[in-house]
Amino acid sequence: MKIAAIGGGVIGGGWIARFILAGHDVRVFDPHPEAQRIVGEVMANASRAWAKMFLAPLPEPGQIIWTKSIAEAVEGADYIQESVPERLDLKHKILAEIEAAAPATAIIGSSTSGFKPSELREGAKHPARILVAHPFNPVYLLPVVEIVGGGEAAARATALLTEVGMKPVSIAQEIDAHIGDRLLEAVWREALWLVNDGIATTEEIDDIIRYGFGLRWAQMGLFETYRIAGGEAGMKHFLAQFGPALKWPWTKLMDVPDLDDRLVGMIADQSDAQSGKHSIRELERIRDDNLVGIFQALKANDWGAGQSLREMENRFYARKVEAPSGYPLRLHTARVSGDWLDYNGHMTEFRYLQVLGDATDAFMIHVGLDEAYRAGGFSAYTVETHIRHLAESSGGEKLTVETRLIGHDAKKFRLFHRILKEDGTEAATGEHMLLHVDTKAGRTVPMNDALKARLDQIATEDAALPAPEAAGAAIRAIGQREAVA
Incomplete structure (x- = not known):
């Protein structure tokens, strides 16, 4: 598919980035003296975003081919995206130049946010192929595009834009400002x-x-x-x-x-x-599951409602936790969310480490290595981890972590976690060595007496249990490895 873009501003640059990152070459014309810099900066942001958004390997990016005229850009094109400023007289001029040089079969999509197809088509040689293809910023991330104009050209445009990850919405009846901008305008x-x-x-x-x-x-x-x-x-x-x-x-x-x-x-x-x-x-x-995912993304960026979530979590971490009954300790639970799943629909490997790390944090808070302790300039850093993956975990499953203290002295301690499914099946185990450190000096130091005494107390409880079979074990030979459930 040969694609051309006329205009490389905020919207045009977003279109170019989406086409390029989806693997298509794009011939571009924009007379602005800074056009190449502007589009290059949009491309950099788009590349960064796509690398974070997709788990699957991305296709080889297409190339931007800068041209010196509209005629050169649209020569032989199958699809042309026009994104020039929102002036009808200017759009008529640009569309006339496009039509003079483009193949008669080329589809022309206009990024106009307000003009109707009937207005854009005034004086056109092949009016049926001129459509409204109105996206929302940033085009390289937001998939919706309003397709107005109907007919065979709209069907072809819908197929092409779907292939590059857009969500075309065909509007049967043309109306000023289409649908999205009318809703936005009311607000x-x-x-x-x-x-x-x-x-x-x-x-x-x-x-x-x-x-x-x-x-x-x-x-x-x-x-x-x-x-x-x-x-x-x-x-x-x-x-x-x-x-x-x-x-x-x-x-x-x-x-x-x-x-x-x-x-x-x-x-x-x-x-x-x-x-x-x-x-x-x-x-x-x-709705609730979707909102949780949005909240988690916002929390990761420390933005908007994610800040409220982070502040609430900090209050939860800081609260006095009642000592759980029994041993091993059960201090942490987790629910497998949708964004934790891989292409097989199971919890991906690094999320097991996240659950184990969160369980380690819960243990540290439980023994007094909490926010107040850390504020004094001391903490515990994980220096070694060994994980065994034993069973699949699916979306929505509740996981409980069982924690044991299997060794410690004044400067370090060793934890053994079992991640348990709701039926009691082991999903994974994790063994972690942590060093007690002076965070300002960046070196290992003895822990204070209160923390050491708390670990001594838990160690007494652990001494009554047999050592975990997997503790300290190296990775087994393939022939001896336990079957994955």
Whole structure:
């Protein structure tokens, strides 16, 4: 597939990056004197993001071929993405130049955020092949693209853009600003009024979105979110309960359609077709699992709602933990989340180490090597780890870690963990050697008397048990290795 891009700004550069990273060469024309630098910087960010996003090996990137004219860029092209500034007269000029040089079969997608296909096609030689292909920034990450214009060209564009990871949504009827920007515009107008009237600041508005309904929209959109809000009675109940509020003077945007039987029935039927295969309880669990994944990603970046999660976790870590009954200790549990799974649908190897590491942290807090202790300039660092993978773990499974202290002295201690599935099966074991260190000096030092005494106490309990069979064992020969369940 031969691809051309006309315009390399924020949107055009994003398109170029997506095509390139998906393995396609792209012929580019942009007369801006800094175009190559700008696109290069977008490419660098896109490459970084794709390397983090995909677990599968990425294809060999395509090449950017810079051209000196529109005619040179579109010569022989199968698909052309136009991303020039949002002026209809300019778009008409550029589209005319494209049509003069491109093959008659080439599809032309415009990134326009507001103009309709009928407006773009004015004066065109082959109007049916000119489409709206409106993406959202960053194009190299966000997959949705609004396809407006219909016909054979739209079908071909949909197939091509799907192949590079986009989610084309075909809009049957053209309308100013399409769908996405009309929704955004409604929220934007209301936000401007809230700031204008002194009701809220920009930060307060953004926090309400990013800590609240924006998280729900990110994974279920608008109607599926409200279907859940209707409870077991579904969308009709939601519309009956909250529909009258649309007539209340809550907003500056008061022009709303009448929620008559026709519209209520239409929305309810469409909602049933969209989500009816799931019960409300199932939708709630799907929503919750998606939100947990989003929260974890935000926590990893220390951003937005992820900061709330991190702060709450820190409070949990800092709380006084009641000593568990019995020995070995059971201080840590984990639930296998969707982003922990590999291509086989099982928990991937490094997540076992994460669970074991979290269990080690729980043990340290349990014996007093907590935040207050670390604030004094001392901690324990893991210097050696040995993991055995014994059974598969699937998404949603609850794992419990059983922990033993199998050796210690004034400067080090050794832990042996067993990761147990809900049926008691061993999923993995991990053995860890930790050194007690002065974090400022960067060297091993004796631990204080209180910590040493706590370890002595636990060691007394462990002495009553036989040593773990796998403790201290080297990797076995292949013929002797235990079968993976």
